Amino acid sequence: MLRTALRNVLAHKARLLMTVLAVMLGVAFVSGTLVFTNTISDAYQKSSAKGFDQVDVAVRPDYREAEGDRLGEEPELTREILDKAARTPGAESATGVVNGFTAIAGKDGKLIGGGFQSQGGNYWGDKDPRYPLTTGRAPSGADEIALDSETAKRAGYRVGDTVRLSIDGPVLEPTITAIFRTDDGNVAAGGSLALFDTATAQRLFHKPGAFDEIDVEAAPGTSQTALRANLDRTLPKDTVTTTTGRQLADDQAAMIESSMSGLKTGLLVFAGIALFVGTFIIANTFTMLVAQRTKELALLRAVGASRRQVTRSVLLEAFVVGTVAAVTGLLAGIGIGAGLRALMGTLDAAVPAGPLVVSPGTVATSFAVGILVTMLAAWLPGRRAAKIPPVAAMSSVHAQATTKSLVLRNTLGALFAAAGVAVVLHATTMDGSDGQAPMGLGAVLLIIGVFVLTPLLSRPLIAAAAPVLRVFGVSGRLARQNSVRNPRRTAATASALMIGLTLITGMTVMAGSLQKSIDKMATSALKADYVVSMANMNSLSPDVGRKLAKVDGVTATSPLRNAPSRIDGRTEFLTGVTGSAIGALTDLPVSDGSFEVGGKRVVVDEDTARDFGWKAGSRFTVSYEDGARQRLTVAGVYEGNELIRGIMVDTATLDPHRADRTDPADMQVMLKTAGGPSDAMKDRLEKALGDNPAVKVQDKQDVSDDIAQMFTLMLNMLYGLLAMAVVVAVLGVINTLAMSVFERSQEIGMLRAIGLERRGVKRMVRLESLVISLFGGVLGVGLGVFFGWAAGELLAGRMATYELVLPWDRLGVFLLLAAAVGILAALWPARRAARLNMLAAIKSE
Template sequence: MFRTALRNVLAHKARLLMTVLAVMLGVAFVSGTLVFTNTLSDALQKSSAKGFDQVDVAVTAEPQPDVGDRIVKTPELTQDLLERSARTPGAAAAVGVVNGFTAIADKDGKLIGGGFRSQGGNYWGTKDVRYPLVSGRAPKGVNEVAVDAKTAERAGYKVGDTVRISVDGPVLTPRITGVFSTDDGNVAAGGSLALFDTASAQKLFGKPGVYDEIDVKAAPGTSQSALKSALDAALPKGQVETTTGRQLADDQAETISASMSGLKQGLLVFAGIALFVGTFIIANTFTMLVAQRTKELALLRAVGASRRQVTRSVLIEAFVVGAVAGVTGLVAGIGIGAGLRSLMGTLGATVPDGPLVVSPDTVAAALVVGVVITMLAAWLPGRRAAKIPPVAAMSSVHATASARSLVLRNTLGALFSAAGVAVVLAATTMDGSDGQAPMGLGAVLLILGVFVLTPLLSRPLIAAAAPLLRVFGVSGKLARQNSVRNPRRTAATASALMIGLTLITGMTVMAGSLQKSIDRMASSAIRADYVVSMANGNALSPDVDGELRSVAGVTATSPMRNAPARVDGTTEYLTGVTGSAFGELTDLKVDDGAFTVGGARVVVDEDTAKSHGWKAGSAFTVHYEDGKQQRLTVAGVYEGNQLIRGIIVDNAALTPHVTDPADMQVMVKTSGGASGGTTDRLEKALGSNPAIKVQSKKDLSQEIAKTFTLVLNMLYGLLAMAVIVAVLGVVNTLAMSVFERSQEIGMLRAIGLDRRSVKRMVRLESLVISLFGGVLGIGLGVFFGWAAGELLGTKMPTYELVLPWGRMALFLTLAAAVGILAALWPARRASRLNMLTAIKSE
């Protein structure tokens, strides 16, 4: 039986090649994902670990819990603590570290690197081995700076050049005195690093005389744990935390691994989709191969082979196919992993140098996935073949599925579909994240139900195309009859395309609807012409509001200043605004009371009001971070959104109690509205600062749209794998259909059907099957897009369903193109059949 199975594998090379290719693509995606994420994680971990080589113990301030209604500030790491750390027994040296956001502009004035990766700090001096100088010298004073070598190379800077820099405030133009190398993970990821001398860094970052961290180097013969114990005994208890360098490296590695896990899981989901689609092709292939060898298997049974041996022979074939697909998929996956790393570099995301990581887990996963998926898909056809009695198989009376099996299938499909729809609809009534899991479960049930029902659905849906097919005469009529001749095979082929288009359509509906809702939110909630903010999302200097007010044509401004406070024993973040101007800059719907902000009168969003049991006229006591308290009155309750929410209070009441005022953004209203000239004036007033974004409402929407478009295009690329596998499935099905109908095609040729008509028949059959899958996929995608939108609508009042008719027409055209493309080879093969040989075939 083993030799028979191997001979059967070699006897059907062309058909099995498509199965191998389908499995290989899925396996390649899985192994490529593992290679890419493992390589990236390993490179980042090694790069990060090098940064802790000179840190034996790090001392940081320990956050203090709030006491009652009093906000307790985190202790500061002073010069005294630095000196005490250096004098601790077992310590060789101690260095104070200062860091903060520092934006570096290129020679065209544009921000270098991602805003959140633009970092600054202090250069430790001539003994700074963490940032060894490549050229130049250490910086001295606020007019000198050192920059990392990768940033200098990207921007074309060298020692002696003047550079534009922003450190949470006005633009500085220091001279570059040194260029250093670093293994900093942010720089490796495409960011930038600027270093000042310690005193200048403390001044620029608003931390005079204090540090963010104290790094202590152990004396020779002193272990990290021993030094940690000595520092714990020498430094104030309850005010500082000590962590060994080894633990810091481990924590950083764990953080990197955790950040990679999200990317890995996302990519593996799409690999799973490709494999799931490939499963249909494998099952279809083995079903047809077994059907073509029915008499051969019956003869084996007649001469003594048992049912188990017949099933085992099919599974052996599947094992061979799966093993070949697993090995080739692993090799292709290594190439995909290397390609993804190169692609990141092309897109500007720098990846640390390092070898490709092909772990034993990746090799095992590729082989196991290839073999297990193939054998599972082949098990049912093998089991079905073994159950056929030899006499029935020889006379082919088994060919038609029993009415009982079809009734059972349709019943199960209807139950799954009904359960899926019910669960999805129930999930739409839930609140936010509570409905995500039920929605996912309902989606899976509905897709499985529709897949099981597809043979039943194929007849009426394909029959609807009959009027169009009549235009093509005999070829069209034959194509329609052929496409419904074997509903199960047609269903399996169409389902492969259906799944891919369901996901593509659902995500397109979601992206378009979200973009529309955000546009409506911005236009309905904000009357301001501009929103000014930091490129990295950090806080703006309070001076920005004053500078914007002085610009000609500006009629109103208001910063949005966040500050923690204690309310009813819980921490709430207050949003400070210019009360007299805020109403002119926003248009928030008020559900209760009036939108009045000034003095002790505040407004709160409906969620906050509900959580505290407030309504218009309610009074509450707020405890500020400086320990003082004030009695505030709720003037109104408004509908919050993703842009504006929380407790809004007048800055005149809030700012006196804030130690370091900082604004998250500033809203600006101008007399002439948003225009290119006004934008230039605002940017110039802020010193053409590379760290500050001046955005109109249109700019905000376009920025969000750009993010959606980027993510959507990435998902389209990933789902293209499933579509490619679906194309293979259509080719496979048509090739087998042509093989089975060789005698019939020969007869048609003999009675006058020419080669062109045969080709047209096969192409139309493929087109009908593909459009059938496309219609099902687009229909399901719209339903899932609507359902997910209903779930989002509970948190986003401006959400509105947008059906992308143009995109859906494009997807249907894509399905048609898949059908036409997949039919090229089978149609050509059918037209070239020798009619006499075909008529004599069995």
């Protein structure tokens, strides 16, 4: 039986090659995902660990939780605490650390480092061991900085060059006095790091006389644990918390691992889809191989082989195929991982240097996935072949499925589909995230139900194509009959394409609907012509608002200025606005009272009002940052949205109570102009801010385009990943057609003998392929639209402007894609059918 199994593997090379390819693609995606994420994660972890080489114990502020009317606060790390840490027994030295966002412009005026990765800090003393200088001297004074070597190389900066940068809006133009090396993970990932002297950094980052962290280095012979214990005894317990450098490195590694898990999970989901689709193809392939060897297997049974031996021989074939696919898939996956890493470099998403990581877990997973999936898909055909009595197999009376099995299949499919629809519809009535898990469960049940029901659905749906197929004469009629001759095989093939198109369609409907909803939100809620904000969504300096207000043509401005407060024992953020201008800059529907902000009168969004039980005229007491308490009155309740919500208070009322040690910080500034938005006005505003690369000046269309860009990037990634499922589906259609041609060899030979030309045979096979592919495409697009609608209903409760948008043009493209899959997949089987020798085919059994 072993020799028989191995011989059979080699006897059907072409079809088994397609099976190997289908499994290999899935394994390659799984192994490539693991190699890529493990490589990036390992590189970041090693890079970040180097950053803690100079840190034996880190001292950080101990955050105090909010209680009663008192806000939560973060105590300051003062110079006094720094000196105590430096004098602690076992401490060699103590370094005060200050850091914050610092946007650096390249020589082309564009932002370097991608916003969130643009950082600034302090250079400690005359020689900071954290940042060894390669050239130049330490910065001193507000007009000097040191720049990391990677950023200097990318931007072409040298010592002595003037660089434009921004901390919170205003443009600074210091001189580069030094270039330094660093193991900072942000720099390794393509970011930038600028260093100021300590006093300048404290002033720029709004921490005068204070530090974000104190890094303590242990004296020779003192362990990190012992030094930490000494610091805990020396420093005030209610003000600071201490952590060893080893623990910091471990925490950083865990954080990196966690941040990579989302990417890994997303990629593995698509790998799972490709494998799931590939399972249908493998099952079809082994069904085909078993069908071709039915009489051979019957003869083996007749000469003494048991059912278990027949099943084992088929599983052994699957094991050999799966092993080959796993090996080639693993090798391809290593190449994919290396390619993805190189691709990140070309997209300016640099990663730290490090070796390609192929862990034992990746190898084991690749082999487990490849072999198990193949053997699982081959088990049912093998078991079915073993159960056929030898006499029945030799006479081919086993070919048709029994009525009982079809009834059972249709009943189970109907139950699964009905349960899936019911669960999805119930999930649409739930609130936000509560409905996500039920909706996911319902989607899985519905897809399983439709897959099981697909043989039943194939007849009426394919029959609908009969009028079109009649145009092609005899070939068209034969193609329709052939496509429903074996509904189970047709269904398995169509389902492979259906799953991929379901996901593509659902995500496209969701993305288009969300984009439309956000467009409506921007146009309906904002009267402002422009919204100004930081590129990394950090807070703006109030100087930005003051400069904009002075620009010729600006008629009204207002900041959106966040400040924490305590109301009824809860922490709530107040939104400071210019009361006299906010009405002219926003258009928020008022459901109760009037939109009036000024003095002690505020407006509140509906969700907040509902939480506190407020209505127009309600009064409440607020505790500000400085501890002062004040009674405010709700003038009106408005409909909030994702752009604007919260408790709006006049800045004249709010600002006197903000913390003294920080300047008012604006999340954004809205403004209206006399002539409305125009290119000239936008240029004027940008010039007023010094053509700052860190600040975005956007009109409504720009806001919408920013969001659209995010959705477009997400969809393009999705289309690229799901292309693998489509490739696997093409292999499935080829397999099905090849099997169909094999089964109909006599019939095709007879058709050729009575006058059907080779061209007609090719047309028949191509039309059959086209019908099967379009059948899968229609099911996929239909399910995708349903899931897109259902997910949108789940969002509609949280987004008042949500509106379902059906992208008819893209839906048409998806159906054309399904048709193209059918046409391409039919090329080889159609050519093979047309080249059959009619006499040999007629004599074949």
